[in-house]
Amino acid sequence: xxxxGKSIPKxxxxxxxxxxxxYTEDMAPPNALVVKLLRSPHAFARxxxxxxxxAESIENVECIFTHKDVPKCRFTLAGQSYPEPSPYDRLILDxxxxxxxxxxxxxxxxxxxxAEKAMKLIKVDYEVFEPVLDFEKAIDHPSIIHQExxxxxxxxxxxxxxxxxVSCQKVEVGNVEEELKKCHTVVExxxxxxxxxxxxxxxxxxxxxxDHTGRLVVVSSTQIPFHVRRQLSRAxxxxxxxxxxxxxxxxxxxxxxxxxxxEIFTALVTQTTGKPAKIIYDRKETFSVTNSRHAxxxxxxxxxxxxxxxxxxxxxxxxxTGAYGEHASTTxxxxxxxxxxxxxxxxxxxxxxxxxxxxxxxxxxxxGYGATQGTFALxxxxxxxxxxxxxxxxxxxxxxxIKEGETSLVSGGIKxxxxxxxxxxxxxxxxxGWNDKYPRREVGDNKVRALGMAVTMQGSGIANIDTASAxxxxxxxxxxxxxxxxxxxxxxxxxxxSQMAAEVLETSVEKIIVHAADTDISPYDPGSYASSTTYVTxxxxxxxxxxxxxQIIESGARILEVSADEVELDGQxxxxxxxxxxxxxxxxxxxxxxxxxxxxxxVGNATHGxxxxxxxxxxxxxxxxxxxxTGKVKLIDYVAVVDCGTVINPNLATIQAEGGLVQGIGLAMxxxxxxxxxxxxxxxxxxxxxxxxxxxxxNIRVTFEESFEPSxxxxxxxxxxxxxxxxxxxxxxxxxxxxGVRLTDLPITPEKVFLxxxxx
Amino acid sequence: xxxxxxLNGKKVAMNVKNDEYLADTLRAHGVSSVRKGCDTTCxxxxxxxxxxKPVLSCAALSIRANGKSITTMEGLYNEAxxxxxxxxxxxxxxxxxxxxxxxxxxxxxxxxxxxxxEEDIVHYLTGNLCRCTGYMGQLRAIKKYLGVxxxxxxx
Numbered sequence: 001x002x003x004x005g006k007s008i009p010k011x012x013x014x015x016x017x018x019x020x021x022x023y024t025e026d027m028a029p030p031n032a033l034v035v036k037l038l039r040s041p042h043a044f045a046r047x048x049x050x051x052x053x054x055a056e057s058i059e060n061v062e063c064i065f066t067h068k069d070v071p072k073c074r075f076t077l078a079g080q081s082y083p084e085p086s087p088y089d090r091l092i093l094d095x096x097x098x099x100x101x102x103x104x105x106x107x108x109x110x111x112x113x114x115a116e117k118a119m120k121l122i123k124v125d126y127e128v129f130e131p132v133l134d135f136e137k138a139i140d141h142p143s144i145i146h147q148e149x150x151x152x153x154x155x156x157x158x159x160x161x162x163x164x165x166v167s168c169q170k171v172e173v174g175n176v177e178e179e180l181k182k183c184h185t186v187v188e189x190x191x192x193x194x195x196x197x198x199x200x201x202x203x204x205x206x207x208x209x210x211d212h213t214g215r216l217v218v219v220s221s222t223q224i225p226f227h228v229r230r231q232l233s234r235a236x237x238x239x240x241x242x243x244x245x246x247x248x249x250x251x252x253x254x255x256x257x258x259x260x261x262x263e264i265f266t267a268l269v270t271q272t273t274g275k276p277a278k279i280i281y282d283r284k285e286t287f288s289v290t291n292s293r294h295a296x297x298x299x300x301x302x303x304x305x306x307x308x309x310x311x312x313x314x315x316x317x318x319x320x321t322g323a324y325g326e327h328a329s330t331t332x333x334x335x336x337x338x339x340x341x342x343x344x345x346x347x348x349x350x351x352x353x354x355x356x357x358x359x360x361x362x363x364x365x366x367x368g369y370g371a372t373q374g375t376f377a378l379x380x381x382x383x384x385x386x387x388x389x390x391x392x393x394x395x396x397x398x399x400x401x402i403k404e405g406e407t408s409l410v411s412g413g414i415k416x417x418x419x420x421x422x423x424x425x426x427x428x429x430x431x432x433g434w435n436d437k438y439p440r441r442e443v444g445d446n447k448v449r450a451l452g453m454a455v456t457m458q459g460s461g462i463a464n465i466d467t468a469s470a471x472x473x474x475x476x477x478x479x480x481x482x483x484x485x486x487x488x489x490x491x492x493x494x495x496x497x498s499q500m501a502a503e504v505l506e507t508s509v510e511k512i513i514v515h516a517a518d519t520d521i522s523p524y525d526p527g528s529y530a531s532s533t534t535y536v537t538x539x540x541x542x543x544x545x546x547x548x549x550x551q552i553i554e555s556g557a558r559i560l561e562v563s564a565d566e567v568e569l570d571g572q573x574x575x576x577x578x579x580x581x582x583x584x585x586x587x588x589x590x591x592x593x594x595x596x597x598x599x600x601x602x603v604g605n606a607t608h609g610x611x612x613x614x615x616x617x618x619x620x621x622x623x624x625x626x627x628x629x630t631g632k633v634k635l636i637d638y639v640a641v642v643d644c645g646t647v648i649n650p651n652l653a654t655i656q657a658e659g660g661l662v663q664g665i666g667l668a669m670x671x672x673x674x675x676x677x678x679x680x681x682x683x684x685x686x687x688x689x690x691x692x693x694x695x696x697x698x699n700i701r702v703t704f705e706e707s708f709e710p711s712x713x714x715x716x717x718x719x720x721x722x723x724x725x726x727x728x729x730x731x732x733x734x735x736x737x738x739x740g741v742r743l744t745d746l747p748i749t750p751e752k753v754f755l756x757x758x759x760x
Numbered sequence: 761x762x763x764x765x766x767l768n769g770k771k772v773a774m775n776v777k778n779d780e781y782l783a784d785t786l787r788a789h790g791v792s793s794v795r796k797g798c799d800t801t802c803x804x805x806x807x808x809x810x811x812x813k814p815v816l817s818c819a820a821l822s823i824r825a826n827g828k829s830i831t832t833m834e835g836l837y838n839e840a841x842x843x844x845x846x847x848x849x850x851x852x853x854x855x856x857x858x859x860x861x862x863x864x865x866x867x868x869x870x871x872x873x874x875x876x877x878e879e880d881i882v883h884y885l886t887g888n889l890c891r892c893t894g895y896m897g898q899l900r901a902i903k904k905y906l907g908v909x910x911x912x913x914x915x
Contacts, residue, residue, distance in 0.1 A: 013848035016856025018840055019793020019833045023857065026792050199891050201797045201805060201857040251795075251857030252891055283798040490855025490892050651851030655897045659854065662894035686802035686889070693886050694895040 202251020
């Protein structure tokens with residue numbers, strides 16, 4: 001292979017790195033109306049009355065909408081394939097406000113100052129209810145968050161509205177309680193994983209206008225253009241054919257932009273006024289009125305026999321989806337999906353629990369999507385089990401982890417197609433210096449250094465759901481245009497997809513024009529989420545390129561007057577095997593579009609979905625230094641050994657991994673979305689919400705142990721999400737090995753470590 | 761009020777409000793490399809130079825820039841491109857949204873620090889947040905870039 005496996009720079013790299021106007025805000029028309037939102041100061045209330053007359057009388061205020069003025073058709077903002085598993089529990093504006101920050105009125109004005117002035121003049125009278133703020137008290141709370149009768153679920157997700165339960169789930173194979181009784185060693189651990197903010201550098205933003213045919217065009221920093229089109233169509237009650245959604249360059253997403261946070265507001269303004277409109281969330285809004293990771297409580301019980309084989313696994317959970325149910329049931333489901341298959345010597349496994357509404361900012365998709373939470377809980381318990389069994393934690397894993405060609409209780413008989421996880425563990429042990437440094441050593445000055453480790457799996461796309469189409473055409477000049485609907489948000493997916501197409505067509509990346517993502521032009525793609533783009537869209541691109549290649553060969557053979565099996569393609573030209581007659585691809589292209597050679601432009605097409613979601617794996621190793629006097633934890637070194645199948649572009653995969661690890665380190669050590677007593681978010685700026693700076697992370701080392709996934713493009717699996725999962729459990733274990741406290745309530749701040757040390 | 765600044769070497773007169781910040785003024789003037797990532801002077805995205813010194817333009821009042829020399833990435837283009845190429849070769853621009861502010865700080869550091877150590881580099885750039893890359897690739901790029909510069913005989 002000449003291109004797959006090469007660290008080709010991103011095709012858009014120079015433009016985005018050097019400040020070119022290629023992001024959403026850069027493209028907004030200068031005359032766009034500025035859209036601002038009046039928000040509820042209360043966590044739970046009913047709008048008794050709302051008076052906009054004074055605000056509307058201000059010059060340059062274009063329009064103001066309240067709940068009385070908007071369509072009344074409930075929808076979800078979750079970016080998921082139809083029929084979405086998320087409940088339709090939202091209105092554009094509702095009479096009931098369900099969290100502090102929920103939208104009360106939409107104001108459009110000629111400029112920001114006017115919009116803000118108008119906002120202050122809107123008078124709202126609220127009937128305030130007692131909010132549900134503690135997710136552990138949400139079930140059967142006297143306050144019922146969603147009492148509306150028109151809430152709709154596309155199918156049964158276990159919703160019990162009157163009990164504040166969005167989803168109730170249970171998966172059990174075998175009899176967990178019976179197996180636990182038979183076990184020699186049983187451990188239990190209850191873990192709390194906090195809400196985490198995505199904190200992408202480009203805040204949420206969109207603008208909209210009507211095009212020359214009167215259709216609504218929405219340009220948005222989104223991961224999900226096709227889903228946004230469907231959301232807008234339903235919420236605004238206009239046909240999807242009248243809507244176009246375009247994604248320019250995006251300044252980071254991490255799953256946050258898998259929820260349609262802002263598009264609906266400008267779309268409503270443009271659709272009503274006919275005028276361009278834009279909305280740019282500030283950092284405070286991005287923190288407090290969009291979405292975050294689902295906070296969860298997960299209780300894990302593991303049972304092992306005398307030899308150290310894990311025979312029973314039980315995970316009971318509670319997840320906080322906040323005020324609306326975006327990604328509520330599926331994030332929770334993934335907790336079980338990405339933990340139960342990992343240790344396959346089990347005889348019984350169970351995952352069960354509830355997802356609940358609370359009066360807080362809605363949760364949504366966030367890199368890892370439940371697997372992060374599940375990994376933290378499971379791996380913390382496995383580390384505890386290893387200690388009880390008096391075994392090295394790497395040995396317990398080597399003994400119990402699923403291997404290539406094996407099944408698990410929940411795999412439905414399907415064998416694991418690829419894994420080098422055992423090698424990843426061996427390599428990670430070497431790199432971190434496990435034999436010398438595990439478990440701990442005093443380094444003087446009241447400081448101690450220690451190691452901890454964890455493993456994880458994610459998926460590659462959503463099996464049987466994620467389906468991407470790709471189209472590649474041979475242009476008149478012999479170059480190619482690759483049309484895709486996946487949404488590069490900085491990851492480099494446009495680049496790696498063009499690498500794949502170029503590999504198949506034996507051409508160079510420079511000859512391929514990549515176009516994405518625009519619902520008018522791109523073939524359907526759910527968008528870039530669920531670790532799907534390399535694996536699912538990638539395979540669609542490979543198939544489309546193969547389809548085109550076949551057509552080029554057939555066309556060339558026809559022009560050379562031989563059959564297709566008598567020619568060869570070398571990327572530049574077609575050559576007859578016997579006589580050595582040639583025709584260039586440029587010439588074929590020219591003849592095809594001019595109509596002489598075959599009467600049509602050659603276009604390769606493919607649609608691809610997978611019935612499996614092959615897991616990428618990581619073994620993560622942390623070395624920490626803990627100050628025994630203060631409880632301060634410093635991360636010294638982090639080693640991650642990654643099996644993502646074939647690495648399509650090593651540089652881009654490495655950066656994906658390093659970035660995800662640092663987000664995972666943030667989750668483990670620094671980041672926490674917090675609220676005050678009345679439900680107002682207190683961590684709504686970078687002053688209060690700490691993401692890692694370059695001083696907070698220590699050394700990070702990423703290396704790959706490639707496997708070959710038979711169902712993936714060139715053997716590739718995914719990389720985007722799996723990378724965030726191991727830091728929390730590995731760091732927590734390292735801290736335990738250092739000072740003897742196993743904190744199960746993230747993040748592990750010095751204060752928590754110190755206080756826990758006083759309890760020993 | 762009306763101010764006159766020297767923007768990337770050219771005199772420019774502009775009308776600004778008294779409470780307007782340079783980040784907004786410059787963006788309104790079509791300078792796309794200046795981006796805002798926070799409202800609390802934490803992220804470093806809006807870094808420009810005033811009189812050759814790196815400054816957060818989201819916290820610099822435009823009226824105070826009157827008569828001053830302002831440099832954005834657009835005015836340092838060849839040098840910025842040179843470093844950006846190293847950054848991109850490393851794959852560590854990722855989403856690119858923080859890159860201009862980051863690069864402006866790197867180039868300021870190059871002028872200010874002579875043969876910085878890794879620790880110096882990390883310290884100098886702490887105020888430039890990045891959520892995509894995990895910083896390691898940026899560090900590799902800086903080390904490669906400065907290494908190249910140090911080996912050039914004319915320097």
